[in-house]
Amino acid sequence: MQPVLKVEALSKQFQLYEQGKLIPSCADVHLEVQAGALTALIGPTGAGKSSVLKCIHRTYLPTSGRMLYRDRDNHVTDLALASEHRILELRHSDIGFVTQFLHCLPRKAALDVVAEPLLARGEGAGGARERAAELLALLNVPERLWGVPPATFSGGEKQRVNLARGLIARPRLLLLDEPTASLDPATTGRVVDLIERIKAEGVAMLAIFHQPELVNRLADRVVELTPPVAATELLETCTS
Template sequence: MSILEIQGLAKNFYLHHANRDIHSCQNIDFVLEEGEFIGIVGRSGAGKSTILKCIHRTYLPTEGDIVYESLAYGRISLAHASEREILYLRNHEIGYVSQFLSIMPRTTAKEHVMQALLETGHDSGTAREKAEEMLGYFRLPEDLWDIYPNTFSGGERLRLNLAHTMVKNPRLMLLDEPTASLDNKTKILVKDMLLKLKQQGTSMIGIFHDLEFMDGLCDRVFNISEGTFA
């Protein structure tokens, strides 16, 4: 059974200062089955991240549709859903791992991971326990747990992003270069966690430049060339 259907997806950007349109992804069509992991590869600037951001509704598609089979709402268009529906889905069903850390001011690393669980209705004790377990799994040093992450290195921030998303065990997970600034030992931890989540039924779409990391993880791989799947 499919969990996500991308139908004729296109995203363009208008540069006002240059009076020109930039065509990012174009004519994207694919179906993600429940429990499947699709990998997307391609040159930088080809539109890979744009696809994920349209699914997450960070961007509104210029054309096409993204249909998600939700537990809460049934079959729903992510391109046309209300902001309230999108917020609920992000909190409860759809996870997104970015290379970049976005966090509320004056929030510690542990509070950031706990918040992901508190938003889904977990009590504070359970949220704290699971957050500490996940931070420990990704080997974020314990002396950083109660620190504001604005001083973290790139690798530490990415590990925090991974912990924040994966602690919720999302139904659909979007991964934008989840190993970009990680050492090889941490990459193994990430791969093991992704395999565990996949076995538990999480459906995933990931963008990668590390082709070796994808081996044994992705069920299908699409190459995006000049904004379209090849």
């Protein structure tokens, strides 16, 4: 079976012009993600794990490498070269991202924040809200908070809303950045069950985990990143 995503020699560097430095954030990353399977991305803090997901989601534009995404029609798009329009289209219909932190949408109730991806796909408001309520309940978000905007929520509560929003729709490719980082053991267990269910439905997943037991339980492949070499001086670029 052809992979849904194939990443080849992906690297990202940041140029800090004021300090004349190049900060490498990930270097020469190779990985594959198959439908109905989970590839785990592991490695120490600063190894570039989140940067890889951000490049795939095109929050960051990679410095070099290819990120080949195969869609339903077997058409392959290099996400590194795709137009902004194509990227927005893929984010809408194909590629989901549960980030490490919730970038909060102001003045919208938690229930609507979670239901939004289903509404955006044209599902009816009643059904979308019902599904959102089920997920918030499953993730142990107290019902009294469902009508409140998540801006004032605790870190763990925000993470649960973020997770519910990412897991509600079934994208073809789901990127998960430490999805259980701030959850208690009981909720972590529920999220693990949910990830297994989503995998069985055929979703391709690329997920960052720090806990080896979660990697053992959920991963079909493991890719280990090592921190890139230390910052190098920018040569002529900054001085000329």
